[in-house]
Amino acid sequence: xxxxxxxxxxxxxxxxxxxxxxxxxxxxxxxxxxxxxxxxxxxxxxxxxxxxxxxxxxxxxxxxxxxxxxxxxxxxxxxxxxxxxxxxxxxxxxxxxxxxxxxxxxxxxxxxxxxxxxxxxxxxxxxxxxxxxxxxxxxxxxxxxxxxxxxxxxxxxxxxxxxxxxxxxxxxxxxxxxxxxxxxxxxxxxxxxxxxxxxxxxxxxxxxxxxxxxxxxxxxxxxxxxxxxxxxxxxxxxxxxxxxxxxxxxxxxxxxxxxxxxxxxxxxxxxxxxxxxxxxxxxxxxxxxxxxxxxxxxxxxxxxxxxxxxxxxxxxxxxxxxxxxxxxxxxxxxxxxxxxxxxxxxxxxxxxxxxxxxxxxxxxxxxxxxxxxxxxxxxxxxxxxxxxxxxxxxxxxxxxxxxxxxxxxxxxxxxxxxxxxxxxxxxxxxxxxxxxxxxxxxxxxxxxxxxxxxxxxxxxxxxxxxxxxxxxxx
Amino acid sequence: xxxxxxxxxxxxxxxxxxxxxxxxxxxxxxxxxxxxxxxxxxxxxxxxxxxxxxxxxxxxxxxxxxxxxxxxxxxxxxxxxxxxxxxxxxxxxxxxxxxxxxxxxxxxxxxxxxxxxxxxxxxxxxxxxxxxxxxxxxxxxxxxxxxxxxxxxxxxxxxxxxxxxxxxxxxxxxxxxxxxxxxxxxxxxxxxxxxxxxxxxxxxxxxxxxxxxxxxx
Numbered sequence: 001x002x003x004x005x006x007x008x009x010x011x012x013x014x015x016x017x018x019x020x021x022x023x024x025x026x027x028x029x030x031x032x033x034x035x036x037x038x039x040x041x042x043x044x045x046x047x048x049x050x051x052x053x054x055x056x057x058x059x060x061x062x063x064x065x066x067x068x069x070x071x072x073x074x075x076x077x078x079x080x081x082x083x084x085x086x087x088x089x090x091x092x093x094x095x096x097x098x099x100x101x102x103x104x105x106x107x108x109x110x111x112x113x114x115x116x117x118x119x120x121x122x123x124x125x126x127x128x129x130x131x132x133x134x135x136x137x138x139x140x141x142x143x144x145x146x147x148x149x150x151x152x153x154x155x156x157x158x159x160x161x162x163x164x165x166x167x168x169x170x171x172x173x174x175x176x177x178x179x180x181x182x183x184x185x186x187x188x189x190x191x192x193x194x195x196x197x198x199x200x201x202x203x204x205x206x207x208x209x210x211x212x213x214x215x216x217x218x219x220x221x222x223x224x225x226x227x228x229x230x231x232x233x234x235x236x237x238x239x240x241x242x243x244x245x246x247x248x249x250x251x252x253x254x255x256x257x258x259x260x261x262x263x264x265x266x267x268x269x270x271x272x273x274x275x276x277x278x279x280x281x282x283x284x285x286x287x288x289x290x291x292x293x294x295x296x297x298x299x300x301x302x303x304x305x306x307x308x309x310x311x312x313x314x315x316x317x318x319x320x321x322x323x324x325x326x327x328x329x330x331x332x333x334x335x336x337x338x339x340x341x342x343x344x345x346x347x348x349x350x351x352x353x354x355x356x357x358x359x360x361x362x363x364x365x366x367x368x369x370x371x372x373x374x375x376x377x378x379x380x381x382x383x384x385x386x387x388x389x390x391x392x393x394x395x396x397x398x399x400x401x402x403x404x405x406x407x408x409x410x411x412x413x414x415x416x417x418x419x420x421x422x423x424x425x426x427x428x429x430x431x432x433x434x435x436x437x438x439x440x441x442x443x444x445x446x447x448x449x450x451x452x453x454x455x456x457x458x459x460x461x462x463x464x465x466x467x468x469x470x471x472x473x474x
Numbered sequence: 475x476x477x478x479x480x481x482x483x484x485x486x487x488x489x490x491x492x493x494x495x496x497x498x499x500x501x502x503x504x505x506x507x508x509x510x511x512x513x514x515x516x517x518x519x520x521x522x523x524x525x526x527x528x529x530x531x532x533x534x535x536x537x538x539x540x541x542x543x544x545x546x547x548x549x550x551x552x553x554x555x556x557x558x559x560x561x562x563x564x565x566x567x568x569x570x571x572x573x574x575x576x577x578x579x580x581x582x583x584x585x586x587x588x589x590x591x592x593x594x595x596x597x598x599x600x601x602x603x604x605x606x607x608x609x610x611x612x613x614x615x616x617x618x619x620x621x622x623x624x625x626x627x628x629x630x631x632x633x634x635x636x637x638x639x640x641x642x643x644x645x646x647x648x649x650x651x652x653x654x655x656x657x658x659x660x661x662x663x664x665x666x667x668x669x670x671x672x673x674x675x676x677x678x679x680x681x682x683x684x685x686x687x688x689x690x691x
Contacts, residue, residue: 035600038600039600042646042647042648043646046640046648046650047640047650047651050590050650051589051590051598051600052586052587052589052590052598052600052650053586053589055589055590055598055600056586056589114586115584115585115586115652115653116584117584117653117655117658118577118578118580118581118584118585118658118661119580119584120580122580122583122584123580123583123584126584127584127586128583129582129583129584129585129586129587129588129589130583130588131588131589131596131597131598134586134589165484165488168488187580187583188579189515189532189572189575189576189579190513190514190515190529191579191582191593191594191665191669191672192513192528192529192594192672193510193513193514193529194579195593195594195596196506196509196510196513198596231484234484235482235483235484235487238484238487238488238490238491239487239490239491241491241495242487242490242491242494242495245491245494245495245498245499246494246495246498249495249498249499249501249502250498250501250502252502255596256509257675257677258594258595258605258674258675258676258677259594259595259596259674260513260528260529260594260672260673260674261509261512261513261528262508262509262512262528263675264505265509266675268505342676342677342678342679343679345595345677346592346595346596346597346599346603347599348599350599351599414599419678419679420679420680422680423678423679423680423681423682423683424602424603424605424606424678424679424681425602425610425611425612425681425682426602426607426610426611426612426613426644427611427612429601429602429603430602430644430645433645433647434645
């Protein structure tokens with residue numbers, strides 16, 4: 001980490017996390033491309049790197065890079081928010097290396113061993129075969145230790161230093177985030193109980209604790225990047241927490257419609273998950289409102305300058321505010337009511353929602369944090385866009401939107417034919433898969449996936465070189 | 475001067491957030507207890523006495539399972555009927571059936587079924603949903619799969635297919651060979667049969683009821 005303007009060890013550690021996250025982000029896209037090619041040309045890498053393996057790597061890499069970037073974001077903002085250096089930074093660095101090494105081992109095992117015999121040893125050392133949290137049992141314990149260490153550092157620093165609203169929310173949120181992982185760490189022969197608890201991890205992460213995390217990061221970003229007033233931002237943050245947890249916790253019911261759980265989840269899931277878009281609207285309005293307000297104050301003073309001190313990062317934060325609402329809110333609401341979900345459950349529709357929601361709600365803001373890291377590391381007062389920033393942002397956003405639209409179109413075929421008309425049988429499934437709508441949808445998804453990947457290459461180039469560009473205010 | 479409003483007070487919103495979160499969490503935990511009681515696996519006695527469980531016991535593999543419209547609930551439910559042979563016998567005892575299901579569930583995870591198929595509608599969308607696969611018309615006497623695999627029963631046809639999936643391609647997109655042994659295949663079929671007996675509130679709708687031409691195919 002030569003030529004760094006960073007004096008805070010916590011921020012240096014954050015840049016390690018961001019770097020590793022970006023590498024895994026690339027891996028996520030690569031394996032996504034493999035899986036996308038297989039939809040179009042099923043013989044591609046057949047019995048070499050099968051769809052199941054590519055897809056497992058695709059979604060696991062997604063979870064891992066986001067968790068890394070989230071840890072990094074917290075280590076980045078802690079010194080600013082608490083006014084002190086992060087406590088236990090040595091432990092933080094040690095855990096980083098343990099975490100990164102464990103991930104590399106897990107990935108290599110996924111890639112080269114792929115499947116094992118049906119016994120507990122496979123569950124312990126290869127993978128658990130449970131979507132999103134496939135990590136083998138040994139890694140589960142490792143992740144738990146790493147997460148606890150991270151939470152301990154957050155708590156020690158938060159309690160020793162100044163405890164802002166942002167830090168308070170993060171402290172409450174991150175302990176829930178770490179604790180929930182434990183509910184996905186056991187084996188049962190009863191698949192209904194299995195999936196019941198599995199959703200405690202997946203849903204209560206991405207539709208509750210991660211969303212609150214995003215709210216906190218957005219609050220931090222507004223304060224640091226446009227100088228929004230802390231009082232307003234933190235009040236909004238508490239309102240967002242109220243709405244996010246108020247709707248998201250019981251919104252878990254929309255995963256309990258069809259897995260063997262009782263009928264009352266229809267009503268609970270429908271009601272609370274239908275409310276889930278509300279906080280996302282609020283977050284979007286909040287970001288734009290604060291931006292307009294701060295710019296307006298500056299305009300009133302007769303200054304013809306943008307209030308934004310980090311253009312690329314703020315762009316990604318605004319994309320987050322809108323993408324979260326669009327991907328998680330709108331695309332989620334599309335199929336959250338049981339009357340609709342009976343037919344859309346487990347189709348390409350779900351996939352369309354998954355892509356836009358993970359991107360809009362999480363990828364965007366975490367990429368924004370990476371730009372904040374680059375700004376700090378290079379000691380830049382006002383970071384402006386470069387040509388690569390524009391290419392990276394527009395290609396990634398355009399690519400993901402394109403994939404989402406393609407998958408949504410494919411989803412209509414899937415829903416109408418394989419679910420509504422033919423009731424999800426083998427024949428119904430393949431009848432849908434071979435329709436023109438679905439086939440063309442998969443071609444477009446592949447093309448748009450490639451666009452996203454090229455955008456990612458621009459992003460990497462930009463993150464590595466933007467600090468050297470001449471158009472910043474230093 | 476007017477008093478400062480509580481609505482713009484951060485402490486007020488912090489407390490509101492805490493109360494709402496606490497309330498939602500308590501409600502979720504309470505519902506979890508209720509649901510847990512309802513989704514515990516039944517046992518052999520339940521099956522013999524005709525006690526309906528949302529998740530029946532493993533010995534359900536000894537019985538014929540159908541998926542029928544329930545007049546009261548207005549959607550289809552699995553119906554456990556008379557005894558039926560499963561791999562040559564219809565008297566799998568509780569231990570044997572549980573061991574077979576255990577092997578099958580382990581195989582479903584270690585072979586990573588969920589990253590191509592959906593199970594109870596959850597997973598990936600690269601291959602057919604397996605929730606009611608046991609009841610799929612394709613595997614019945616009238617379907618193509620028994621003749622294709624040269625087997626005369628559904629369970630044997632499924633087990634044969636699982637062991638050599640790429641030997642029996644039905645479409646350009648094939649299932650890869652996952653090194654599934656004969657025992658694991660048997661376990662997986664038991665797992666699928668058991669899963670088809672779970673009361674999924676009518677998902678999937680109209681399973682196997684409508685066949686034939688769709689979109690001119």
